[in-house]
Amino acid sequence: xxxxxxxxxxxxxxxxxxxxxxxxxxxxxxxxxxxxxxxxxxxxxxxxxxxxxxxxxxxxxxxxxxxxxxxxxxxxxxxxxxxxxxxxxxxxxxxxxxxxxxxxxxxxxxxxxxxxxxxxxxxxxxxxxxxxxxxxxxxxxxxxxxxxxxxxxxxxxxxxxxxxxxxxxxxxxxxxxxxxxxxxxxxxxxxxxxxxxxxxxxxxxxxxxxxxxxxxxxxxxxxxxxxxxxxxxxxxxxxxxxxxxxxxxxxxxxxxxxxxxxxxxxxxxxxxxxxxxxxxxxxxxxxxxxxxxxxxxxxxxxxxxxxxxxxxxxxxxxxxxxxxxxxxxxxxxxxxxxxxxxxx
Numbered sequence: 001x002x003x004x005x006x007x008x009x010x011x012x013x014x015x016x017x018x019x020x021x022x023x024x025x026x027x028x029x030x031x032x033x034x035x036x037x038x039x040x041x042x043x044x045x046x047x048x049x050x051x052x053x054x055x056x057x058x059x060x061x062x063x064x065x066x067x068x069x070x071x072x073x074x075x076x077x078x079x080x081x082x083x084x085x086x087x088x089x090x091x092x093x094x095x096x097x098x099x100x101x102x103x104x105x106x107x108x109x110x111x112x113x114x115x116x117x118x119x120x121x122x123x124x125x126x127x128x129x130x131x132x133x134x135x136x137x138x139x140x141x142x143x144x145x146x147x148x149x150x151x152x153x154x155x156x157x158x159x160x161x162x163x164x165x166x167x168x169x170x171x172x173x174x175x176x177x178x179x180x181x182x183x184x185x186x187x188x189x190x191x192x193x194x195x196x197x198x199x200x201x202x203x204x205x206x207x208x209x210x211x212x213x214x215x216x217x218x219x220x221x222x223x224x225x226x227x228x229x230x231x232x233x234x235x236x237x238x239x240x241x242x243x244x245x246x247x248x249x250x251x252x253x254x255x256x257x258x259x260x261x262x263x264x265x266x267x268x269x270x271x272x273x274x275x276x277x278x279x280x281x282x283x284x285x286x287x288x289x290x291x292x293x294x295x296x297x298x299x300x301x302x303x304x305x306x307x308x309x310x311x312x313x314x315x316x317x318x319x320x321x322x323x324x325x326x327x328x329x330x331x332x333x334x335x336x337x338x339x340x341x342x343x344x
Contacts, residue, residue, distance in 0.1 A: 002040055005039065005140070006115070008160070009251050010063040013063065014061065019049055020037065020044050021048065021058070021061060030048060031044070033331075046244070064198060071120070072117060077113060078125055078128070078129060080112075081105070081108075081109060081129070084108060090104050093108060097126065100122060101120045102123055103119070105122050105126065106119065106122045107116075109122070141283045142281045143282060148282050148285065151340075152285075153340075155276075156253075156341070157314075159248055159250070159344060163246075163248050169215075169217070169246070169248070170213065170214070170247075170250065171213050171217070171239075171249050172212050172250045172286050172288045173209065173249050173250065173288060174210065174214075174251075174283075174289060175208065175210075175227055176207070176289075176291065176292040177206070177313060178205065178206045178207070178296070178299075178315050179203065180204040180205070180305050180311045204311040204312075205224075205316050207225065207226070208220050208221065208222045209227070209235050210319065211239060211288070212242075212287055212329060214330065214331070214333045215315055215330070216330045217324075217326070217327045218323045218329045219239055219323075220319040220320075220323065221239075222315055222316050222319070228256055228259075229260070231256070232256050233256060233262055233265045236266075236273065237264060240269065240272065243272075244272070246272050246273070247273050248276060251275060251278070251281065252277070252278050253278070253280050255276070258277075262275075284338075286338070287338045290332040290338075291329075292330070295318055298318075299314070299315070299318045
């Protein structure tokens with residue numbers, strides 16, 4: 001069986017050609033040379049004829065880089081495309097769609113440079129620019145970047161200094177809801193056949209609140225329904241029960257957190273409990289959000305309830321497992337979005 005030279009790398013082919021020519025110059029017959037390399041018998045004859053060309057010699061047998069079709073966009077133009085789309089919204093350029101697609105990039109290039117490219121060429125260019133299709137994170141447009149900057153560089157460091165002076169603990173607080181019919185993971189199945197996961201028909205739901213500390217401490221409680229000011233106070237009392245050190249508790253701006261009954265309770269602790277409020281629409285600043293993300297990815301969403309099981313006990317058990325794993329709790333504070341937390 002003859003070898004197909006097209007399947008070999010250029011450097012390998014070049015080395016074979018040089019060696020074959022050397023052997024023929026030493027007197028070996030071209031047929032024997034071709035056979036030893038597994039090539040067609042005419043291969044060695046063609047090499048010898050090519051090398052004997054006037055003014056060419058061995059250089060004719062060296063590999064050369066194929067030029068291919070030249071790119072329609074220059075390197076400078078491709079970098080301009082990168083500046084146009086990296087971190088930008090297509091709506092800024094008059095498009096009515098908020099996510100970049102190859103079609104939109106192609107239309108933008110056509111509009112700006114007057115150059116038409118195929119979708120394949122657009123995809124190749126984006127890959128060359130180190131851009132990949134990704135699911136974007138969602139953030140509210142009401143976010144205040146200046147308030148977030150102040151929180152990270154002024155407000156939180158001030159809270160941390162005050163807590164050190166008081167020998168107090170800092171906890172981040174958040175609430176979340178769980179549903180028995182929520183499925184976040186994936187499973188394997190034949191192509192085109194959507195798998196079915198059985199679960200109870202009743203729509204069970206459960207709410208939970210938790211407080212997380214950078215030293216690895218974790219507190220939680222489960223409850224049913226939504227959060228009211230009165231329920232928030234009841235949960236705060238559980239958090240503070242038998243606690244010896246003062247607590248600086250960082251919460252979001254949920255209306256229940258700002259009720260008068262909450263302010264009255266905090267005042268009644270005589271400085272044992274202090275509430276601080278995160279900037280609005282900035283959940284990524286709260287490491288407790290990462291706790292919920294972890295729990296929902298690894299709990300009921302991946303292990304649906306069996307017949308007769310209730311959601312509440314399963315959620316409670318999973319949160320209890322988090323509580324018993326301080327290293328896991330500390331790992332949430334190593335996420336880039338909460339790198340500003342300095343009391344590690």
